[in-house]
Protein backbone atom coordinates (compact mmCIF):
# COMPACT_ATOMS: atom_id res chain seq x y z
CA UNK A 1 0.00 0.00 0.00
CA UNK A 2 1.48 3.35 -1.01
CA UNK A 3 1.67 5.67 1.99
CA UNK A 4 2.41 8.62 -0.30
CA UNK A 5 -1.09 8.66 -1.82
CA UNK A 6 -3.24 11.72 -1.20
CA UNK A 7 -6.44 11.50 0.82
CA UNK A 8 -8.80 10.93 -2.12
CA UNK A 9 -6.80 7.96 -3.36
CA UNK A 10 -6.48 6.47 0.12
CA UNK A 11 -10.25 6.86 0.58
CA UNK A 12 -10.87 4.65 -2.47
CA UNK A 13 -8.05 2.08 -2.28
CA UNK A 14 -6.58 2.23 1.25
CA UNK A 15 -6.65 -1.01 3.26
CA UNK A 16 -8.09 -3.15 0.48
CA UNK A 17 -7.89 -6.94 1.05
CA UNK A 18 -9.05 -9.25 -1.72
CA UNK A 19 -10.22 -12.83 -1.25
CA UNK A 20 -9.31 -15.72 -3.59
CA UNK A 21 -12.04 -14.40 -5.97
CA UNK A 22 -10.30 -11.04 -6.52
CA UNK A 23 -13.54 -9.10 -6.18
CA UNK A 24 -13.51 -5.38 -7.12
CA UNK A 25 -15.86 -4.19 -4.40
CA UNK A 26 -14.81 -5.04 -0.84
CA UNK A 27 -16.25 -8.32 0.47
CA UNK A 28 -18.47 -8.41 3.54
CA UNK A 29 -17.09 -11.09 5.84
CA UNK A 30 -20.26 -11.51 7.86
CA UNK A 31 -18.75 -13.97 10.30
CA UNK A 32 -18.09 -13.72 14.01
CA UNK A 33 -15.56 -16.55 14.05
CA UNK A 34 -12.69 -18.10 12.06
CA UNK A 35 -11.74 -21.77 11.63
CA UNK A 36 -8.27 -23.02 12.58
CA UNK A 37 -6.55 -25.78 10.58
CA UNK A 38 -5.63 -27.58 13.80
CA UNK A 39 -5.43 -27.14 17.57
CA UNK A 40 -1.83 -25.94 17.41
CA UNK A 41 -2.82 -23.14 15.06
CA UNK A 42 -5.62 -22.03 17.40
CA UNK A 43 -3.21 -21.98 20.35
CA UNK A 44 -0.61 -20.02 18.37
CA UNK A 45 -3.15 -17.46 17.20
CA UNK A 46 -4.38 -16.81 20.75
CA UNK A 47 -0.77 -16.21 21.81
CA UNK A 48 -0.06 -13.78 18.96
CA UNK A 49 -2.30 -13.27 15.94
CA UNK A 50 -0.53 -12.08 12.79
CA UNK A 51 -1.69 -9.05 10.79
CA UNK A 52 -4.02 -11.06 8.57
CA UNK A 53 -5.11 -13.58 11.17
CA UNK A 54 -8.41 -13.26 12.96
CA UNK A 55 -9.85 -14.92 16.05
CA UNK A 56 -13.28 -13.48 16.80
CA UNK A 57 -15.13 -10.44 15.42
CA UNK A 58 -15.15 -8.70 18.81
CA UNK A 59 -11.33 -8.56 18.37
CA UNK A 60 -11.22 -7.97 14.62
CA UNK A 61 -12.68 -9.01 11.26
CA UNK A 62 -11.34 -8.65 7.68
CA UNK A 63 -14.04 -6.18 6.54
CA UNK A 64 -13.65 -4.14 9.72
CA UNK A 65 -9.88 -4.25 9.27
CA UNK A 66 -10.20 -2.82 5.75
CA UNK A 67 -12.19 0.09 7.18
CA UNK A 68 -9.66 0.64 9.98
CA UNK A 69 -6.72 0.64 7.58
CA UNK A 70 -8.44 2.83 4.99
CA UNK A 71 -9.34 5.60 7.40
CA UNK A 72 -6.00 5.36 9.22
CA UNK A 73 -4.24 5.81 5.87
CA UNK A 74 -6.24 8.84 4.89
CA UNK A 75 -5.91 10.45 8.34
CA UNK A 76 -2.15 9.77 8.45
CA UNK A 77 -2.46 7.63 11.60
CA UNK A 78 -0.48 4.45 12.21
CA UNK A 79 -3.52 2.38 13.14
CA UNK A 80 -7.21 2.43 14.11
CA UNK A 81 -9.81 0.47 16.07
CA UNK A 82 -13.36 0.60 14.73
CA UNK A 83 -16.25 0.80 17.16
CA UNK A 84 -20.00 0.28 17.15
CA UNK A 85 -20.69 4.05 17.34
CA UNK A 86 -18.96 7.36 17.80
CA UNK A 87 -19.75 7.28 21.50
CA UNK A 88 -18.21 3.80 21.86
CA UNK A 89 -15.07 5.37 20.36
CA UNK A 90 -15.04 8.35 22.77
CA UNK A 91 -15.74 6.12 25.77
CA UNK A 92 -13.33 3.41 24.61
CA UNK A 93 -10.42 5.76 23.97
CA UNK A 94 -10.77 7.54 27.32
CA UNK A 95 -11.55 4.52 29.51
CA UNK A 96 -8.77 2.48 27.92
CA UNK A 97 -6.11 5.00 28.91
CA UNK A 98 -7.38 6.42 32.22
CA UNK A 99 -7.49 5.12 35.76
CA UNK A 100 -8.59 6.39 39.17
CA UNK A 101 -6.48 9.33 40.30
CA UNK A 102 -5.78 10.62 36.78
CA UNK A 103 -6.56 14.21 35.80
CA UNK A 104 -8.18 15.25 32.51
CA UNK A 105 -8.66 18.73 31.07
CA UNK A 106 -11.57 19.07 28.67
CA UNK A 107 -13.17 21.82 26.66
CA UNK A 108 -16.61 22.65 28.06
CA UNK A 109 -18.37 22.99 24.69
CA UNK A 110 -19.18 19.37 23.88
CA UNK A 111 -21.89 17.18 22.38
CA UNK A 112 -24.27 16.15 25.21
CA UNK A 113 -23.10 12.49 25.32
CA UNK A 114 -19.39 13.47 25.30
CA UNK A 115 -20.09 15.80 28.22
CA UNK A 116 -21.89 12.94 30.00
CA UNK A 117 -18.82 10.68 29.71
CA UNK A 118 -16.47 13.39 31.02
CA UNK A 119 -18.77 14.75 33.71
CA UNK A 120 -20.71 11.70 34.91
CA UNK A 121 -18.85 8.51 33.96
CA UNK A 122 -15.12 9.18 34.31
CA UNK A 123 -15.64 11.05 37.59
CA UNK A 124 -17.58 8.03 38.96
CA UNK A 125 -14.39 5.98 38.57
CA UNK A 126 -12.14 8.48 40.32
CA UNK A 127 -10.89 10.53 37.36
CA UNK A 128 -10.77 14.26 38.05
CA UNK A 129 -11.96 16.46 35.17
CA UNK A 130 -11.34 20.20 34.80
CA UNK A 131 -13.45 22.02 32.19
CA UNK A 132 -12.13 25.05 30.32
CA UNK A 133 -13.22 27.41 27.58
CA UNK A 134 -11.47 25.54 24.79
CA UNK A 135 -10.87 28.67 22.72
CA UNK A 136 -8.92 30.35 25.56
CA UNK A 137 -5.29 29.12 25.65
CA UNK A 138 -4.73 30.82 29.02
CA UNK A 139 -7.42 28.58 30.55
CA UNK A 140 -5.77 25.44 29.13
CA UNK A 141 -2.42 26.63 30.50
CA UNK A 142 -3.87 27.26 33.96
CA UNK A 143 -5.71 23.93 34.09
CA UNK A 144 -2.91 21.62 32.91
CA UNK A 145 -0.92 19.94 35.71
CA UNK A 146 2.00 17.51 35.91
CA UNK A 147 -0.52 14.73 36.65
CA UNK A 148 -2.77 15.60 33.68
CA UNK A 149 -3.03 12.37 31.72
CA UNK A 150 -5.23 13.52 28.83
CA UNK A 151 -6.87 16.52 27.24
CA UNK A 152 -10.14 16.17 25.32
CA UNK A 153 -11.96 18.50 22.97
CA UNK A 154 -14.14 18.64 19.88
CA UNK A 155 -12.00 20.42 17.30
CA UNK A 156 -15.18 22.18 16.15
CA UNK A 157 -17.81 22.05 18.86
CA UNK A 158 -21.37 20.79 18.61
CA UNK A 159 -23.51 22.91 18.10
CA UNK A 160 -21.87 26.33 18.54
CA UNK A 161 -18.99 25.56 16.15
CA UNK A 162 -16.16 26.89 18.30
CA UNK A 163 -12.88 25.99 16.63
CA UNK A 164 -10.09 24.81 18.92
CA UNK A 165 -6.47 25.35 18.04
CA UNK A 166 -5.14 21.78 17.85
CA UNK A 167 -1.51 22.81 17.43
CA UNK A 168 -1.45 25.27 20.33
CA UNK A 169 -3.39 23.06 22.78
CA UNK A 170 -1.24 20.03 21.82
CA UNK A 171 1.94 21.96 22.52
CA UNK A 172 0.69 22.93 25.99
CA UNK A 173 -0.58 19.40 26.72
CA UNK A 174 2.61 17.70 25.53
CA UNK A 175 4.69 19.97 27.78
CA UNK A 176 3.10 18.20 30.79
CA UNK A 177 3.13 14.78 29.11
CA UNK A 178 -0.65 14.61 28.47
CA UNK A 179 -2.21 12.69 25.58
CA UNK A 180 -4.28 14.85 23.21
CA UNK A 181 -7.61 13.24 22.30
CA UNK A 182 -9.60 15.06 19.62
CA UNK A 183 -13.20 14.38 18.62
CA UNK A 184 -12.90 15.51 15.02
CA UNK A 185 -16.44 14.90 13.75
CA UNK A 186 -17.27 18.44 12.67
CA UNK A 187 -13.85 18.99 11.07
CA UNK A 188 -14.37 15.78 9.02
CA UNK A 189 -11.57 13.48 7.78
CA UNK A 190 -11.64 15.45 4.49
CA UNK A 191 -10.39 18.74 5.98
CA UNK A 192 -8.50 17.31 8.98
CA UNK A 193 -4.73 17.35 9.46
CA UNK A 194 -5.15 16.77 13.19
CA UNK A 195 -2.32 14.26 13.65
CA UNK A 196 0.14 16.44 11.75
CA UNK A 197 -1.03 19.36 13.93
CA UNK A 198 -0.24 17.50 17.18
CA UNK A 199 -3.24 15.34 18.12
CA UNK A 200 -2.25 11.93 19.52
CA UNK A 201 -5.66 10.32 19.22
CA UNK A 202 -8.34 11.26 16.69
CA UNK A 203 -11.92 10.05 17.00
CA UNK A 204 -14.75 10.07 14.47
CA UNK A 205 -18.36 9.14 14.66
CA UNK A 206 -18.52 7.34 11.30
CA UNK A 207 -22.30 7.72 11.57
CA UNK A 208 -21.84 11.28 10.25
CA UNK A 209 -19.85 12.18 7.11
CA UNK A 210 -18.18 8.78 6.64
CA UNK A 211 -21.46 6.96 6.06
CA UNK A 212 -22.95 10.25 4.92
CA UNK A 213 -26.27 8.72 3.96
CA UNK A 214 -27.92 8.09 7.31
CA UNK A 215 -27.74 4.29 7.23
CA UNK A 216 -25.45 2.91 9.92
CA UNK A 217 -23.83 3.68 13.28
CA UNK A 218 -20.07 3.41 13.62
CA UNK A 219 -16.96 5.00 15.06
CA UNK A 220 -13.18 4.88 14.89
CA UNK A 221 -10.27 5.59 17.24
CA UNK A 222 -7.03 6.51 15.42
CA UNK A 223 -3.54 6.80 16.87
CA UNK A 224 -0.14 5.18 17.07
CA UNK A 225 0.12 1.42 16.64
CA UNK A 226 1.26 1.13 20.26
CA UNK A 227 -1.75 3.05 21.56
CA UNK A 228 -4.30 1.27 19.35
CA UNK A 229 -3.01 -2.28 19.76
CA UNK A 230 -1.46 -1.90 23.23
CA UNK A 231 -4.05 0.24 25.03
CA UNK A 232 -7.31 0.45 23.05
CA UNK A 233 -7.61 -3.09 21.68
CA UNK A 234 -7.25 -4.89 25.04
CA UNK A 235 -9.96 -2.65 26.51
CA UNK A 236 -12.39 -2.89 23.59
CA UNK A 237 -11.94 -6.55 22.75
CA UNK A 238 -12.90 -7.49 26.30
CA UNK A 239 -15.67 -4.92 26.77
CA UNK A 240 -17.32 -5.47 23.39
CA UNK A 241 -17.53 -2.21 21.46
CA UNK A 242 -16.63 -3.67 18.04
CA UNK A 243 -18.10 -2.42 14.76
CA UNK A 244 -20.22 -4.97 12.87
CA UNK A 245 -18.72 -6.20 9.56
CA UNK A 246 -21.83 -5.08 7.67
CA UNK A 247 -21.59 -1.56 9.06
CA UNK A 248 -17.84 -1.54 8.29
CA UNK A 249 -18.71 -2.31 4.66
CA UNK A 250 -21.23 0.57 4.59
CA UNK A 251 -18.49 2.85 5.95
CA UNK A 252 -15.92 1.59 3.40
CA UNK A 253 -18.28 2.46 0.56
CA UNK A 254 -19.02 5.80 2.27
CA UNK A 255 -15.33 6.68 2.38
CA UNK A 256 -15.07 6.31 -1.40
CA UNK A 257 -17.44 9.22 -2.02
CA UNK A 258 -16.80 11.21 1.17
CA UNK A 259 -14.52 13.85 -0.30
CA UNK A 260 -16.95 14.73 -3.11
CA UNK A 261 -19.90 14.85 -0.73
CA UNK A 262 -18.22 16.79 2.07
CA UNK A 263 -16.64 19.37 -0.26
CA UNK A 264 -20.00 19.96 -1.97
CA UNK A 265 -21.78 20.21 1.39
CA UNK A 266 -19.19 22.66 2.79
CA UNK A 267 -19.40 24.82 -0.37
CA UNK A 268 -23.18 24.85 -0.05
CA UNK A 269 -22.96 25.67 3.70
CA UNK A 270 -20.80 28.70 2.87
CA UNK A 271 -23.25 29.90 0.18
CA UNK A 272 -26.14 29.56 2.63
CA UNK A 273 -24.25 31.36 5.40
CA UNK A 274 -23.40 34.23 3.02
CA UNK A 275 -27.00 34.46 1.82
CA UNK A 276 -28.54 34.47 5.32
CA UNK A 277 -25.94 36.52 7.25
CA UNK A 278 -27.59 39.66 8.63
CA UNK A 279 -31.16 38.38 8.01
CA UNK A 280 -33.63 40.30 10.19
CA UNK A 281 -35.07 37.04 11.66
CA UNK A 282 -31.65 36.03 13.04
CA UNK A 283 -30.05 37.01 16.34
CA UNK A 284 -26.83 35.25 15.26
CA UNK A 285 -25.52 33.10 12.44
CA UNK A 286 -22.57 30.87 13.31
CA UNK A 287 -20.44 29.51 10.49
CA UNK A 288 -16.65 29.31 10.90
CA UNK A 289 -16.12 29.46 7.13
CA UNK A 290 -17.40 33.06 6.97
CA UNK A 291 -14.68 35.69 6.72
CA UNK A 292 -16.53 37.60 9.46
CA UNK A 293 -16.34 34.65 11.92
CA UNK A 294 -14.07 35.45 14.90
CA UNK A 295 -12.02 32.29 14.34
CA UNK A 296 -11.80 32.40 10.55
CA UNK A 297 -8.00 32.80 10.68
CA UNK A 298 -7.77 29.49 12.56
CA UNK A 299 -10.13 27.89 10.02
CA UNK A 300 -7.72 29.00 7.29
CA UNK A 301 -4.65 27.49 8.96
CA UNK A 302 -6.20 24.41 10.56
CA UNK A 303 -8.83 23.38 8.01
CA UNK A 304 -7.56 24.85 4.76
CA UNK A 305 -10.25 27.53 4.88
CA UNK A 306 -13.22 25.13 4.91
CA UNK A 307 -15.80 25.86 7.58
CA UNK A 308 -17.43 22.42 7.57
CA UNK A 309 -20.90 21.24 6.64
CA UNK A 310 -22.86 22.58 9.61
CA UNK A 311 -24.08 26.06 10.47
CA UNK A 312 -26.06 27.27 13.44
CA UNK A 313 -28.84 29.85 13.28
CA UNK A 314 -30.15 31.69 16.33
CA UNK A 315 -33.75 32.56 15.43
CA UNK A 316 -35.42 35.62 16.97
CA UNK A 317 -38.35 34.74 19.24
CA UNK A 318 -36.62 31.99 21.26
CA UNK A 319 -38.13 28.49 21.29
CA UNK A 320 -41.38 29.66 19.60
CA UNK A 321 -39.43 31.28 16.77
CA UNK A 322 -37.20 28.21 16.40
CA UNK A 323 -40.13 25.78 16.34
CA UNK A 324 -42.05 27.97 13.82
CA UNK A 325 -38.90 27.95 11.64
CA UNK A 326 -38.49 24.16 11.89
CA UNK A 327 -42.14 23.49 11.16
CA UNK A 328 -42.06 25.72 8.06
CA UNK A 329 -39.09 23.93 6.43
CA UNK A 330 -39.93 21.79 3.40
CA UNK A 331 -36.48 20.47 2.40
CA UNK A 332 -34.35 19.93 5.53
CA UNK A 333 -35.82 17.21 7.73
CA UNK A 334 -36.23 17.66 11.49
CA UNK A 335 -33.88 15.08 12.96
CA UNK A 336 -30.62 14.88 14.90
CA UNK A 337 -27.87 13.33 12.81
CA UNK A 338 -25.45 15.43 10.76
CA UNK A 339 -23.18 14.99 7.75
CA UNK A 340 -26.02 13.31 5.82
CA UNK A 341 -26.88 13.76 2.12
CA UNK A 342 -30.23 15.11 3.36
CA UNK A 343 -30.13 18.48 5.09
CA UNK A 344 -31.09 18.06 8.76
CA UNK A 345 -32.32 20.72 11.16
CA UNK A 346 -32.03 20.17 14.92
CA UNK A 347 -33.15 22.18 17.96
CA UNK A 348 -30.31 21.34 20.40
CA UNK A 349 -31.95 22.86 23.52
CA UNK A 350 -34.86 20.38 23.38
CA UNK A 351 -33.02 17.38 21.88
CA UNK A 352 -29.25 16.74 21.83
CA UNK A 353 -28.56 19.10 24.77
CA UNK A 354 -31.92 18.73 26.59
CA UNK A 355 -30.29 17.00 29.60
CA UNK A 356 -28.27 20.13 30.49
CA UNK A 357 -29.54 22.72 32.95
CA UNK A 358 -30.62 26.15 31.67
CA UNK A 359 -27.43 27.60 33.18
CA UNK A 360 -25.20 25.04 31.43
CA UNK A 361 -26.92 25.70 28.09
CA UNK A 362 -26.56 29.45 28.56
CA UNK A 363 -22.85 29.04 29.36
CA UNK A 364 -22.41 27.05 26.13
CA UNK A 365 -24.38 29.55 24.00
CA UNK A 366 -27.17 27.03 23.36
CA UNK A 367 -30.01 29.52 23.39
CA UNK A 368 -33.73 28.61 23.06
CA UNK A 369 -33.70 29.98 19.50
CA UNK A 370 -30.64 28.03 18.29
CA UNK A 371 -31.03 25.68 15.31
CA UNK A 372 -28.21 23.43 14.07
CA UNK A 373 -28.39 22.97 10.32
CA UNK A 374 -26.44 20.14 8.73
CA UNK A 375 -26.23 21.02 5.05
CA UNK A 376 -26.87 18.13 2.67
CA UNK A 377 -26.42 17.56 -1.03
CA UNK A 378 -29.55 19.31 -2.27
CA UNK A 379 -29.26 22.28 -4.66
CA UNK A 380 -28.05 25.24 -2.58
CA UNK A 381 -30.42 27.69 -4.33
CA UNK A 382 -33.39 25.50 -3.35
CA UNK A 383 -32.11 25.33 0.22
CA UNK A 384 -31.61 29.10 0.45
CA UNK A 385 -35.15 29.75 -0.82
CA UNK A 386 -36.59 27.22 1.66
CA UNK A 387 -34.60 28.63 4.59
CA UNK A 388 -35.59 32.21 3.71
CA UNK A 389 -39.28 31.24 3.56
CA UNK A 390 -39.01 29.46 6.93
CA UNK A 391 -37.22 32.47 8.47
CA UNK A 392 -40.06 34.71 7.31
CA UNK A 393 -42.63 32.25 8.71
CA UNK A 394 -40.79 32.18 12.05
CA UNK A 395 -41.52 35.87 12.62
CA UNK A 396 -45.14 36.02 11.44
Ligand SMILES: Cc1ncc(COP(=O)(O)O)c(C=O)c1O
Pocket residue numbers: 085086087088090111113114154158183185186205206207208217218219337
Ligand atom coordinates in the same frame (compact mmCIF):
# COMPACT_ATOMS: atom_id res chain seq x y z
C1 LIG B 1 -19.12 15.66 18.21
C2 LIG B 1 -19.78 14.33 18.30
N1 LIG B 1 -19.11 13.30 18.85
C3 LIG B 1 -19.65 12.07 18.95
C4 LIG B 1 -20.93 11.83 18.50
C5 LIG B 1 -21.52 10.46 18.70
O1 LIG B 1 -21.60 9.69 17.56
P1 LIG B 1 -22.55 8.40 17.44
O2 LIG B 1 -23.94 8.93 17.34
O3 LIG B 1 -22.06 7.69 16.24
O4 LIG B 1 -22.37 7.61 18.70
C6 LIG B 1 -21.67 12.86 17.93
C7 LIG B 1 -23.06 12.59 17.47
O5 LIG B 1 -23.85 13.48 17.25
C8 LIG B 1 -21.09 14.14 17.82
O6 LIG B 1 -21.75 15.18 17.28
